Amino acid sequence: MSQVRVRILGVGMGPGHVTPEAAAALRSADYVLAWDKGDGDTGLLALRRAVVAAHAAHVPIVTIADPDRDRSPELTGPGYAAAVADWHDARAARCAQVLGERGGVAAILVWGDPALYDSTIRIVERVRSLGVELDYDVLPGISAPQLLAARHRIVLHEVGRPVHITTGRRLAQAVASGQDNIVAMLNPDGLDLSAVADWTIWWGANLGAAGEQLVTGRVGEVADEIAAARQAAKAEAGWVMDVLLVRRP
Structure with a gap:
């Protein structure tokens, strides 16, 4: 060889x-x-x-x-x-x-x-x-959490506080363990957000690419909007990758 x-x-x-x-x-x-x-x-x-x-x-x-x-x-x-x-x-x-x-x-x-x-x-x-x-x-390259923060014009954590980065499959587990400021990546379609219904969410799909979508608000109030935006991103690009930040109020 x-x-x-x-x-x-x-x-x-x-x-x-x-x-x-x-x-x-x-x-x-x-x-x-x-x-x-x-x-x-x-x-x-x-x-x-x-x-x-x-x-x-x-x-x-x-x-x-x-x-x-x-x-x-x-x-x-x-x-x-x-x-x-x-x-x-x-x-x-x-x-x-x-x-x-x-x-x-x-x-x-x-x-x-x-x-x-x-x-x-x-x-x-x-x-x-x-x-x-x-x-x-x-x-190195620009990561999805970096893009998410830039698009929403936010900092991923409060002053002097941590941010927990995990996958959508482990979001509920992170909430149950006491994490209160969570970035979730590799999220499946229909991700269950009921555990954070009262939290604030900053969500994005296909950031920096075709079909980019952004949604923010109280989870329980924007969950349907997120689902529709995810489908719109996939319809435009032929694929979808999303990332989100949820923070306990």
């Missing part, structure tokens, strides 16, 4: 969020690795193509068919962790094959920031464990 270098690049939500450092790294790559979820050149693959076209049009994109993943909504705890681990193993195996065959410098474009609710770093480490000789570096 050839020696490989992997550049893990945070790209926020599109071409306008790519830092000069990440753009230079992208231009230095021999190719970009991108997951194809079976929707052709639509959705997030199209957005990756837009990033490459804007900053490194000469760099080819090599697509890899994304393995199936168990996304059953009833999965919790160990079952969810096992499903994600299986998916990561399958992704790593497919990456290892391509990287081992092509060698050179590969760039992987990560939505938001690679350090926050993204598993690219873990997958690249798995690739190394499969015997691919590689080195890698990581360049």
Whole structure:
């Protein structure tokens, strides 16, 4: 196998969020690795193509068919962790094959920031464990919580107070544990917000991309508006990713 270098690049939500450092790294790559979820050149693959076209049009994109993943909504705890681990193993195996065959410098474009609710770093480490000789570096990007705060013109926490960042699946658990200022990411459709009905919410979908939507207010009063805005974002872009901040009054 050839020696490989992997550049893990945070790209926020599109071409306008790519830092000069990440753009230079992208231009230095021999190719970009991108997951194809079976929707052709639509959705997030199209957005990756837009990033490459804007900053490194000469760099080819090599697509890899994304393995199936168990996304059953009833999965919790160990079952969810096992499903994600299986998916990561399958992704790593497919990456290892391509990287081992092509060698050179590969760039992987990560939505938001690679350090926050993204598993690219873990997958690249798995690739190394499969015997691919590689080195890698990581360049940061604009994260979803940063975009949410900027769009709503807020600070994510009160003066001297913490902010708890978790996933939508664990929102109720965070509330039950006493957290009172919570950012939730990776939210499923129909997320149950009943535990925070009296709290204030700052919500956004597809921030910085097509179909951007923003809603704020008391949760119990704007829950239907959020559901409609989420569907509108998906209808316009073909995909939806949302993030929210809820704060106890």
